[in-house]
Amino acid sequence: MRVRGRRSRSGKMVAPQPLRVVRCGGSKLSGARAAFSADAKYLLCASGDYVKVYSTATEKCVHILQGHTNLVTGIQLNPQNHMQLYSCSLDGTIKLWDFTDGILIKTFVVGYKLFAFYMLAGSEDSVFIIIPKNDEDFLDWFQLVSVKLPKTPDQEVEAKELSLILDDIGQWPKCTAFGREGEYVASVRGLHLLVYFFKKKKINRFSLSATSKKGANNYFTCVACHPKEDCIASGHKDGKIRLWRNFNHKREYTFSTLHWHHDVVMDLAFSVEGTSLLSGGVESVLVQWRDGSDYKKEFLPRLGSTIEHISASPDGTFYCTSHTENKIIIIHSSLSVSAVIQGLVKGSDVKTGLVVDPRTKALVLNGKPGHLQFYCLQTDKQLYNLDIVQQEYIHQIGLNQVDLVKAAFSAQGNWLATVEQREEKEVELELQMKLWNYDEQTQSFTLNTRINMPHEDHVTALCFRDTDELEDGTPTLVTAGNDGRFKVWVLVNDSDSEKPSMGWSCDFVGSYHNYPATNCCFSEDGSLLAVSFEETVTVWNSDTWDLICTFCHPPGRIQNLCFGRLSCSKYLLGTTDCGFLCCWNLLSCALEWSAQLNVMVLQPDPLSENIAAVSRLLEGSDLFVFKPNEPRPFCIQRNVCRERVQCAVFIPRDVPDSIGSEKHQWLSRSQLYFLTETQDLLTFSTKSAEERLTPSSRQLAVEESLPMTPFSLLLGKHRHQQQSKENADLDTAVVQSHLAQGSPAVKELLHTSAHVLPSASFLCSIFINSVLISKENKSAGEVVDVVEMDSEKAEDESDEDLELTEMEQDINPTEFLGEITEIKLSKSQEKQLRKIRRMDYSWVAAL
């Protein structure tokens, strides 16, 4: 979750903890090549300002490495220590992490924007980075430089010893690659391939002509080097892959060409042994070329969207592809998909706006073309994709696809209405409305009714009547269209057909002077329907469909419309395009108040009376939160973001958040998310930056996914014993962290690895202080005792602990075994096993 340094500028508000705008969920996973850990158990990928550690087996995010303050542009495992990871970022630092524990070990400050990072196994103390040549003069001029990483024990070190390797190269990490054993580096830019030989210190430059008679487009897009042979693979804009050999000669170089892709080759990667080459592009097909031969290629098609990056695991079991739709696919080396890590799909335009699924509280918006995605913000994970259009997506430039434009849920989430449209020219418009029923059995939406051309023109709004579905049996949907009508659709029984089935049909068509209908919404109890026709708001009785009254605030056209909630349900709010926010009283049928505010988005909180309005002045968007019964906003947040806010939504919290500040009480029950023009999903946080930085929960020991066998249990027991002996303090830390939750000093002391800790004398006072504060608490005292206990006792206790956990585990592994191999141990066997386990096998370690 991204932390933005922007603070509220409003001087009047003096809050103890100012409200901060934070970037939440779904930052781009495909910004840089992902990296595998040495054993291919974890996948590391740069995601916004963080590095995320995923388990390749479970697709779960194990750790989030936080610490960079700008986009992370490159990650690479430390070739000297496979448990460590280097990352570089636009903030000008290189950070070294222990990714299994999620700990920042070291920071090297370089001071330039870093665009890529490379490290070789051979050179221990120097790394290679791509930096801009000069911050202002050459915007498009980048250099590859080597940096000497100083060996000092400090946690933050300045690394300023730069030496230039290659000048005028491409900024993208995939445009530069290091060759076999670091003998050379190849870089591509435009029509040139540059190869620098470290030993001879010479540069060879190979150029291609821009185009040929046959329509080739020879611009380089990416480069990869063979790990064992002297061979460079380069990708080109017209889909060709060239394999360069003999490039240590200026004249006698040669290349062979592989051509399958019909469009740009986005990335190339060699397998660990170099026997196969992987390539990918917009075709969303992963191509594996064996032995660099045109005839031995294999495909993994239908990967969903453009492949942006490819990487291979060091042990050769997995490949992974990063896609534009914010997805990483982990692929087994036999070319079968093994896992999918899906982030929030960000299209070019979110036409449906942000919708909340009432059932799962998930955020629902446009996903892949023609799909609706359900995204859980708490876990930052896509729940599922619903195929709405149900047509094959064809990638072709200039082809008009069917677009999903509107979606709405009924109050209980039983019904989903979607509108899709396809616009060939101005005159030809294809519209289709689909109504989906939630099927409890399959736990998904099934298509109930399909309505062709629900309106003659674009559908501008649709909403369900928020009634208690038990009370009033007929679900009702209202759509408003540019053709000047609003239509009421109800669920009716199709008695004609033999099988009793339910379908939706049009119940009422209303219009008002044939003005285009722009908005519609139901009051909270569902008795009133407000529909806006250009400048006029009309209010209709939802039982008889009679026009009750009209409101208008000339000359402005109505842009947003909503009813007040709970105690404020007598108010109707509307915004006009001439910059007014109006509040009408439905009882008196009069304007209650109005305010001059250029509101872009008006969003009521479903759980309270609060209404959020985002306005835009010349630059920057401001947020106002108010209750309709009083014209004064109780929360003003200026300049929440620089861009236009496209849409916003309140998402109810599972557990009401305890917020100390009175000002921010409105955020306690539901959280406000909003989407900007640049497709950034932002939210508000009341917590301070420091608090957010310390991860809420640390998984200390990452589960080992070893298969459970009697022997592994046996060995495991012994290993546990040893570990507990060595890390007695770690064990106590587990206990302590529950008790002394409030003291970050202790946490820091216990979670940081020993070799990066400051001296003990320095820590001592902090540690003792933290313990002293919690003296009132008796249990804290006990914890201190635990620390001071002699080792023998600790061992005993941990032994007992182990006993307990084992008893618990006892059931699980056998169940696990039973599921997989269907071998159930008989009771006598179990007893025997237990006996074996009790015996002391410490002699095994001695062997």
Next chain:
Amino acid sequence: MGEFQVHRVRFFAYMPAGIRCLAHSPRSARLALARTDGALEVYNFAANYFQEKGIPGHETRTTEALCWATGDRLFGAGLGGDVSEYDLEKLRVKYSLDGFGGPIWSMAADPSGTQLAVGCEDGSVKLFQVLPDKIQFERSLDRQKGRIMSLSWHPSGTRIAVGSIDLLRVFDVKSGHAIQRILVDRHPQGLYRRECVVWSVAFLSDGTIVSSDSVGKVQFWDSEKGTLLETHPVSSSAVLCLAVSEEEDSIVVGTSEGAVYQFQLLPVKWGSAESKWVRTKPFQHHTHDVRAVAHSATALISGGLDAQLVIRPLMERVHGKGYDAVLRKFTFPHRRLVSCAKKARLLLFQFPQHLELWRLGATDSAGKDGDILPVSRAPEHLLQLKSKGPEHICCSCISLCGSWIAYATTSRLHLHRVHLENGSVRVKRVSKVPKLLCSAHQLLCSADSTSLFVASDQGAVHVLKLLEPGRCGHLQTLRPNSGSAQAVYLLTASVDGDWLAAASGDWEINVYSLRHFKPHCTVPVYNCAVTALAIHPVTNNLVIAHSDQQVFEFSITDREYTTWSRKVQQHGLHKGWLERDTPITHITFNPKQPAHILLHDTYMFCILDKSLPLPDDATQLMNQTTLKQLSEKARRGCAHAFKICKKYQPLLFVDLLEEGSLVVVERPLMDIKTQLPPPVQQKKFGT
């Protein structure tokens, strides 16, 4: 009104025959090429790939294999079962010897050039001994089952690798026994597995055998152990031919899809001895089967059934930008196939087995420059003359008045008297043509149509007297003083009938005085082949074009190069002119503009104006379009001697008729392609 009225002739339906095999001799820098109609051509690489020699085809001769022995002796073998040696001086088959093994599919000479190995239909490999003036059957290696499709000698001359159907064999030459038998993968598709034809093999000096087969694979085998070293699937159809460079670091293969691939032996890592064969460059210059490839030191040469000879230079081996560094495609012979009767406005087209006589069309309207005039009288096909016998026509000519047609095959000369009266054509064969001992290589009628010049062996030119009404007699035989052994292949006579110039195969040009029937002088021998000759009608200067694109003017009366010619040599020709693709095949003159020389090659037509200054490298060579946009005054300042027109392509013939009209004979490549059988079906993306 433009300078010329142009007859744009496109009715010459010439079809070049497909190329069947190639043999490159690095020692003499020559390439021998055999076509499917049995014709043989020899290209001289030293003389800018000029087609130096040609032996016309024969109905019954189908050459399947060609090889050079000791650098200058050329042997051919074919499905007729004969092994023959070609006489490259007299341009005919010297002798033939039956192999007694059925049709011959392959032949190779051993590295020392003393033995020929011949692979026959019946499965035998026969060895012939190459003696100074003949070959002699020596012995037969162990006969095996299956026809021998291909064979290759080991560079040491002790082993022969043989490609047959479904298998490869290695023979020991001394014992004659097969010492290795290697099975090749069959075609994997289909219900029944199709047999796999090993189309071509090559034996490398390290004992590796390279094979190319009908499955589409190029495979590398260890001849000692009989194991497969590397496999490279190259094509989904057959790989028909392969050739290895002399250094054995590069291989070229040709497929039936028209593609040519290069394989290179490249080190896996720098400095390590381990290296492997990598398929590097694909070339798709052909549309049909590539039946033959050759590997010269600087270029890949391929020839296919689409009749194209493609010479693709290897850039890394060519130094500098020059003639060698450009891709060459030859479709048409470097010989004149069209003769023109200027006075009668007739065109004679030479085909392998017949001649066609056409009358040019005419128009009665006039137009501006660049206009297409309507044809008031369509061109008319007057006559088709079929040659008798299985031999193909090697040369032909028509007299300027159109009343005599002469053509020659390898063994006979034929002469016809043509009577054109009011549109009806009568042809009478001249029955008593003097029996000449040697064959005719070029024919020419004198300007007044009273004598016929026949170019023959050993530099001799026979002069025949044409007598009315349709008789002829032998008048004289002109022989050079030097006693050249090579045949004459170019002739030209002066309009006034005083001089005759003849160029022979050793690039010597002899000028004879026809008044005295004796040699007048010899033009100093230039070190490049002569491609065209002509004598100026007014000044009697001989204009000579060479294959390195040099143009000389030689004064016959003064027996020396003219001052203009010396000036040209001093100044040097334009770079763009020297780097042109094809040789100049015909020179003619405009009698009204004595300073003009009209030249053409396949891709351009040029008027060389001697009165204008020569261009230097800085100026544009092809400047006609830019000149058109300039004003009259500026145009005069910018004009230079070379006025080039590229409007008509590919050109087979250009000549100037009287009254300022020009005949241009084109043969569009598209027309040839449509005549070819459909190529191998290939899936093209997006279709």
